Structure formats: C-alpha cells, structure tokens
Amino acid sequence: MAASCTQRPALQSNSSEQNRFMEKLMAKILRFYDQQSLIDVTFKVSNPTAVVPAHRLILAAASPYFENLFKGKQGNNPVIEINYIDSDTFERLITFCYTGEAPITVNNVGAMLKAAIVLQLDDAINSCVDCIMKNITERSIQVAYVLERETQCERLKQKLIEYEIKNFMEISRRVEFLNFDVEKLQHILESDNLNITREEDAYDAIKRWFNYDVPAHQEQLPILIACLRLTQFDADFLLTHIQPLPGCELLAFKAISWIREPAARTKINMRFTEPRVTCEKTFLVFGSTEMNHKLLQYNKAEDKWQKYASLKIDYTDFTMKFSNDNLILIGGYKNGATLNIVRSWNIRNKTWQNLPAMNQARRSHLTAELDGKIYAIGGLEGNKVLSSVERYTPSDGWEFVSSFIFPKSFGRAVTLNNKIYVLGGRNGFGDLKLVECYNPDSNTWTSCADMTECRVSPCVRVHKGHIYVLEKYSAKQSSQSVERYDPERNTWSKICCLNAEWARIENVFSFDNKLWSFGHPKHDDISSVSVYDEDNDRWVKKCSLPNVDRYTYNIVPVALLSSK
Missing domain, CATH: 1.25.40.420 (Serine Threonine Protein Phosphatase 5, Tetratricopeptide repeat)
Structure with a gap:
C-alpha cells in the first residue's frame, strides 16, 4: 500500500526546488491534456453536441462534484453524458480544472457562474463573481441582482452587499x-x-x-x-x-x-452607541484675517489643527452656513454695497458653485436650516434694518415667508422642536433681549419670553432640549453670563458662569458627549480650545488655534474631508 503524502519526507529541502518540481509536474499534466494522452473519461455535452476528454484524477481533485460522480454508479463509464450545461461553458470549466484560469467575460459570466456552482468549482465561482463586480455599472447591477436571485450564490450576495455598503448613497436612490x-x-x-x-x-x-x-x-x-x-x-x-x-x-x-x-x-440597553467608522466627526473651522480665509480641521488623534484649504473671498459681512457637503456663503458687503449673492463651496471637492441670488440684499443677517431648507433672516440692507425673511430650496429657489415681528440684525438663530428661534441682536433702538419663534407649518412668528439680558451676536447652542445663550464678549472680563431657555415653559433661567478665566468666548459645542469651548483667554491672544471635565467641574485645555479676527465652527464627518 502506498504511503500517505503527509507521511513522506519533503520532496526537496529547498522550496525553490519544490516549486520547480511542481511546475514540471503541471507542465506534463497539461501536455497530456492537450495531446489527449492517457485520457480515461469522455463527456458528451449538448447545445451544441461536443465531446470533452479529461483525466478523472485531475477533475476529482479539482471538484467534489466530479469526485462524487466518479465514485457513483456511472463513474466507471468511459463516456458520461452532461445535458444541463452547454458545451462551450463546460469545456471552459474543464480547462479551469487544469489551469485555474478560464476566459470569463461580461457576456458569458452568467452561464459560467451557474455552471461553476453546479460543478462545485469554488475558485471558478470566485473568478466569476470578481468579473461581475469589476464590471459593475448602473445597468449591469440589475443583471447582477437577477443572477444572485437565480443562483443563490452566497459569494455574489456578499460582494453585492459590500458594494452597496460602499456605494450606499447612490444605491439607496435607485428603484431596486x-x-x-x-x-x-x-x-x-x-x-x-x-x-x-x-x-x-x-x-x-x-x-x-x-x-x-x-x-x-x-x-x-x-x-x-x-x-x-x-x-x-x-x-x-x-x-x-x-x-x-x-x-x-x-x-x-x-x-x-x-x-x-x-x-x-x-x-440602558442600546445596540449601537458609537458612530460608524465613516461617520466619525471632527471640527472644521473657517477663519478669517482681513481678506485671507482658510479652513482648519481638527486632528483628534494628534490633538492639533491642520490646514484643510484656503478660500479666495473678496467681500465681507456674509453669513455662512454648513449644509451637508457644502459651505454656503449668503449675502455680504463689498465696496459700499450690500450683496444678495449666494455661493456654495463643496467641502469634499473644494469647488465653487453659484446658487440663485436672494430676493433681497443682506448683511449681518441670521441664517438657519430646517428640514433641508435654508432661511435668511433679517439683517441690514445698507443701513436699513430688515424684518424680511426668505427661504431657499433647490427646487424653488428663494421665496419670501412671513416677516419678523421686530426688525433686527446681529442676532442668532437656532432650530429646536421643528421651529426656528431668533435671539437677541440689534435694531435702530439699540441692543435687544427679544426672542421670536417661527413655525414653518403655520408660517407665523410669535414672541417668546425675553432673555434676562440684551445680547448682540451671542453664542447659542441647543443642548438636551434647551437653548443655552452666553455673551460672546464679556464686559467685566471675568466671567461669562449664561442663561437657559425652556421651550415648554417659555421661561429663562440663569445658570453658573461658563468659566471665569475666559475673556471672550467664540463658541461652545457639544461633541463626543462633551462640552467644548472656543475662545480667547485673558492672558494671551491665542484662540484656545478647552473641554469641560464634568466630574471635577473644571475646564481642560486641549489645543490652540492660530489667532485670527473671527472663526466659524462646525462639526463635520471625517469622511467628508478630502485627502487630496
């Protein structure tokens, strides 16, 4: 009885010699196949009728289907009929058993995959699926879906899911x-x-x-x-x-x-509490020094800021809105004239696009986004304080909605409970502590309870169902007055000062389940970033931003930022 291969010593001690031996062996086997030498089985295949000679040992080693076939009742027959695979496809797959390669094309891949599944040729199945996925187009993916349903091929199913995960935004908008x-x-x-x-x-x-x-x-x-x-x-x-x-x-x-x-x-039993890998978020900061504008991104791993892009903008006093993949500049001021222009800069592709202009020129106005619509609210046209409000949608452009109760500029707007709240600002009578609420369902503005103090361009943040407001610039240079609005009770209440060490607070964000503050400390001119340590009731300095005249902050997905 022959010894098992696993019990024999290695054919050669040198791997390169082993490779040469296997190459010579395979070359000899292929020569036998090409010359139809030592053939011990012939397949008779239909559509069209053809005979395909082969070696039982090779086919049995390549496929469990052939191994079981040759061990069955008809396994010793010199000629075996195959009626469920066309002859061209069958011959290609027999060649695959010898070479591990087959001429798989977009035109024959469906037939090849179905036959490879029948013949249990896993490597051929993988090659077919790779061919399908390599040549995926909007049209061919429909064919791939049909093929997956017909064959129930697990590898094709998995590869399609991987493709759908990678191209989800495109796939999710298709009829399929x-x-x-x-x-x-x-x-x-x-x-x-x-x-x-x-x-x-x-x-x-x-x-x-x-x-x-x-x-x-x-x-x-x-x-x-x-x-x-x-x-x-x-x-x-x-x-x-x-x-x-x-x-x-x-x-x-x-x-x-x-x-x-x-x-x-x-x-609390929550299935998922962390963001997706592709949805990991970071800070993106727009900074200006006179006419120089740049975007900085925060590198969380290294706790430092990196330049993302420089922007050429030759006008001022515009209002900026981060919307999905775009940075939208609305209105502004140039050479003594108030502007109604609207421009969009794509964060991912770093390209500019002109959007429809507003109906009214504005500067020092407020903006808000609600249900995918962008609102331009109040502001100034020349020296005139505006009460008008207009709303932008890609389908309808800009259209006026109901105006303010009180004209104002230099206020702040936030959205909460599907409404827009406008807080503070300034009009011809001075600084304001007024609060107004816009309901888009009824297209009406209503007055809310006043803030406890007048505030111009305050920092405003929605957090846990409340609106938090703090003065951007502290007159006392010692503390930051903070108050909180309860929309259900329509009441304001003062809370503890943000931090006595800060002279100017630029903005406050809730990020990574923590409270982050941006601003200028009392003792230097570097704009710093700190994170609030709730357990110890203190602020921990994280990093510094280069000092510029102003910043606009937003939180964006890391995947949105181009690596170019």
Whole structure:
C-alpha cells in the first residue's frame, strides 16, 4: 500500500526546488491534456453536441462534484453524458480544472457562474463573481441582482452587499433599493463601514423604503430603525423624526435617555452607541484675517489643527452656513454695497458653485436650516434694518415667508422642536433681549419670553432640549453670563458662569458627549480650545488655534474631508 503524502519526507529541502518540481509536474499534466494522452473519461455535452476528454484524477481533485460522480454508479463509464450545461461553458470549466484560469467575460459570466456552482468549482465561482463586480455599472447591477436571485450564490450576495455598503448613497436612490428585503437592508445598515457622511443619510434611505410600501413595511420598520446609531442624533431629531414612527417610540425614548442621562447609560440597553467608522466627526473651522480665509480641521488623534484649504473671498459681512457637503456663503458687503449673492463651496471637492441670488440684499443677517431648507433672516440692507425673511430650496429657489415681528440684525438663530428661534441682536433702538419663534407649518412668528439680558451676536447652542445663550464678549472680563431657555415653559433661567478665566468666548459645542469651548483667554491672544471635565467641574485645555479676527465652527464627518 502506498504511503500517505503527509507521511513522506519533503520532496526537496529547498522550496525553490519544490516549486520547480511542481511546475514540471503541471507542465506534463497539461501536455497530456492537450495531446489527449492517457485520457480515461469522455463527456458528451449538448447545445451544441461536443465531446470533452479529461483525466478523472485531475477533475476529482479539482471538484467534489466530479469526485462524487466518479465514485457513483456511472463513474466507471468511459463516456458520461452532461445535458444541463452547454458545451462551450463546460469545456471552459474543464480547462479551469487544469489551469485555474478560464476566459470569463461580461457576456458569458452568467452561464459560467451557474455552471461553476453546479460543478462545485469554488475558485471558478470566485473568478466569476470578481468579473461581475469589476464590471459593475448602473445597468449591469440589475443583471447582477437577477443572477444572485437565480443562483443563490452566497459569494455574489456578499460582494453585492459590500458594494452597496460602499456605494450606499447612490444605491439607496435607485428603484431596486425600494424592493430590498428587510434582512438584506438590516445587514447593510448594521455595518460600521456604511459609506455615509451623516447618520441622517441612513435615516432618509429607510424613510424612502418605508414610504414606498407602508402596509408591507410597517411591521419591519423598527428592525431597521434599530440599526441606526440613534445616539448620534440630538434629542430634537429623535422627538420629531424617530418617535412618531410606528413601533419606534421605545427606541426614541431609550436614545433620548442615553443622551440626556450620561450616568444612567450602563443601565440602558442600546445596540449601537458609537458612530460608524465613516461617520466619525471632527471640527472644521473657517477663519478669517482681513481678506485671507482658510479652513482648519481638527486632528483628534494628534490633538492639533491642520490646514484643510484656503478660500479666495473678496467681500465681507456674509453669513455662512454648513449644509451637508457644502459651505454656503449668503449675502455680504463689498465696496459700499450690500450683496444678495449666494455661493456654495463643496467641502469634499473644494469647488465653487453659484446658487440663485436672494430676493433681497443682506448683511449681518441670521441664517438657519430646517428640514433641508435654508432661511435668511433679517439683517441690514445698507443701513436699513430688515424684518424680511426668505427661504431657499433647490427646487424653488428663494421665496419670501412671513416677516419678523421686530426688525433686527446681529442676532442668532437656532432650530429646536421643528421651529426656528431668533435671539437677541440689534435694531435702530439699540441692543435687544427679544426672542421670536417661527413655525414653518403655520408660517407665523410669535414672541417668546425675553432673555434676562440684551445680547448682540451671542453664542447659542441647543443642548438636551434647551437653548443655552452666553455673551460672546464679556464686559467685566471675568466671567461669562449664561442663561437657559425652556421651550415648554417659555421661561429663562440663569445658570453658573461658563468659566471665569475666559475673556471672550467664540463658541461652545457639544461633541463626543462633551462640552467644548472656543475662545480667547485673558492672558494671551491665542484662540484656545478647552473641554469641560464634568466630574471635577473644571475646564481642560486641549489645543490652540492660530489667532485670527473671527472663526466659524462646525462639526463635520471625517469622511467628508478630502485627502487630496
């Protein structure tokens, strides 16, 4: 009895000699195949009729299908009929058994894949799937979906899911997406590598899928909403968008509790509490010194700021809005004239685009974004204080909505509970502590309770269902007055000062579940960044920004920033 190969000593002690031996062996086998020498089986294949000679040992080693075939009843027959694979495809795959290669093309890949699955040629299956994915186009992906359903090929299914995860924004807008089953969608949405720039992109895709067939999808909706990184939304979004969805009330409640009660997080069962890899966020800062403008990005790992881009802007007093992938400059002032121009700079591609101009020229105005619409509010036209408000949508351009109750400029606007709140500012009578609220559903403005102090261009932040306001510049140079608005009670209350060491606070952000402040300390002119240590009730200095005249801050997905 022959000894097992595993019991024999190595053929050669030198690996290069082993390789030469195997190359000579394979060359000899291929020569036997080309010359049809020592053939011990012939296949008779139809469509069109052809005979394909081969060696049993080679085929059995290449495929469990052939191994089992030759061990069966007809295995000793010199001629074996194959009626379920066309002759051209069958001959290509027999060649593959010898060489590990086959002429797979876009035109024959469907037939090759189906036959390779029947013949249990895993490597040929992989080659077919690679060919399909390498040549994916908007048209061919439909063919790939059909082929995956017909063959139930697990590798093709997995590769398509990987493609859908990588190209989610494009795929989610196609008709095919609306017919994805819930298991497939769940697999995609659970991925940490889902290629989106913000979690709202995944939510929007789920809503499109849900609205396409509400009766059929309603029961499955909570399964998909649970795949979202709900803790990355703010409480306002959860209340207005997630909580009203059928079956999603508890999911919204748990996420809101997790956000608002950090001490209780260990007791709250949340599937996902960290952002996706592609949704990791960072600070992007727009800084200006006279006519020099630049964007700086924060490198969290190295705790330092890096230049992202320089922008050429030859006018001033514009209002800036970060919207999705774009930095939008609205209005402004140049050579004594107030402007109505609107320009958009794409953060990812670093390119400019002109948008439709506003109906009214504005400077020192307020801006807000609500439900994908951008609002330009009040401001100045020349020296005239404006009360007009207009709203931009890509489909309709700019259109006027209801005007303010009181004209104003140099205020601040925030969104909360699907409404816009405008706070403070200045008009012809002086500084203001007025607060007005705009309801887009009724297109009306209403007066809210006044702030406790007049504030011009204050820092304003929505946090845990309240509006926090602090003076941007402290007259006393010793503390920062902070007050908080409760929209349910329509009341203001003073809270502890932000930090007695700061002379000027530029902005405050909630980021990484912590409170970050940007501003100028009393003792130098470097704009510094600090993070609030809640446990020890103190501010910890993180890093410094180069000193410039002004900053505009925003939090953006890291994946949005171009590496070029």
